[in-house]
Amino acid sequence: MKKIILSVAAxxxxxxxxxQEEVKEAGNxxxxxxxxxxxxxxxxxxMNNKDADWKSSNFTISPKVGFFVTENIAIGxxxxxxxxxxxxxxxxxxxxxxxxxxxxxxxxxxxxxxxxYYFTPASQFSLYGQLGLDYMTSTIDEVDGVSVNDxxxxxxxxxxxxxxxxxxxxxxxxxxxxxxxxxxxxAKPDVDGADGVSTFNFGANLSNISFGAIYKF
Numbered sequence: 001m002k003k004i005i006l007s008v009a010a011x012x013x014x015x016x017x018x019x020q021e022e023v024k025e026a027g028n029x030x031x032x033x034x035x036x037x038x039x040x041x042x043x044x045x046x047m048n049n050k051d052a053d054w055k056s057s058n059f060t061i062s063p064k065v066g067f068f069v070t071e072n073i074a075i076g077x078x079x080x081x082x083x084x085x086x087x088x089x090x091x092x093x094x095x096x097x098x099x100x101x102x103x104x105x106x107x108x109x110x111x112x113x114x115x116x117y118y119f120t121p122a123s124q125f126s127l128y129g130q131l132g133l134d135y136m137t138s139t140i141d142e143v144d145g146v147s148v149n150d151x152x153x154x155x156x157x158x159x160x161x162x163x164x165x166x167x168x169x170x171x172x173x174x175x176x177x178x179x180x181x182x183x184x185x186x187a188k189p190d191v192d193g194a195d196g197v198s199t200f201n202f203g204a205n206l207s208n209i210s211f212g213a214i215y216k217f
Contacts, residue, residue: 029168030122031216035068039176041212058084062212064114072118080110080134110136116164126166130178134158136187156187156196166214176212 031037040063059082066076085105112134119127140152164178181202188196 029124029166029171029174029216031068031071031074031118031126032122033068033071035074036217037066037074037214038217039064039066039212039214041176041178041210043210056084058082062210066114066116068121072121074116074118074128076114076116078110078112078114078132078134080108080112080136082108084108105141106138107141108136108138110134110158112158124168126168126174128164128166130160130162130164132160132162134160136185153190154187155190156185158183158185160184172216174214174216176214178210178212180209 040061042062043060044058060080061082062078062080064076064078066074068074083105112132114130114132116128116130119129134157136156136158138154138156140154160180161182162178162180164176166174166176168174183201184198186196186198188194
């Protein structure tokens, strides 16, 4: 899978690099040094298994703002919020939370920074690689009578590497898709003496795909 992703990215980069100037002159979008952009993703998912008496729902929102310091490099900041309710959740950021009960909700806030390298910045179809770093805090709330004590927070830091693309439908507005390839998280319950847990994931799967929109100033 890794070889396929890299091969596809290389083919797109080669094909669109030759058309960068023509697209830029036609006013069909693309990025350049000094551009500012705002973007964001919103998602909702719900699953229900009546036979196993299990259900889960999740809502996420993540706004971003970035600035092109060169023709190819953009840096920026991002915020994130997610809310999930699950009848069979057993971990939060790698921390075992099964002792809290069988049904509860988790709210997670994050703040971070990212850097992107665009392989085809001036093209209507722009490919990029992204490296991000986030600080996250999750709060486990009481649901359906489950007793949660005061030690109900998990704090952590995360780093991720991914690939993405922007397709400009106008000179300023584009659709965005991202794929997480590598992710590292180190999390620790907000309890004195508690041990931290590190998780590392590598590979591409459907759960790491995100979709959003972007506006360029």
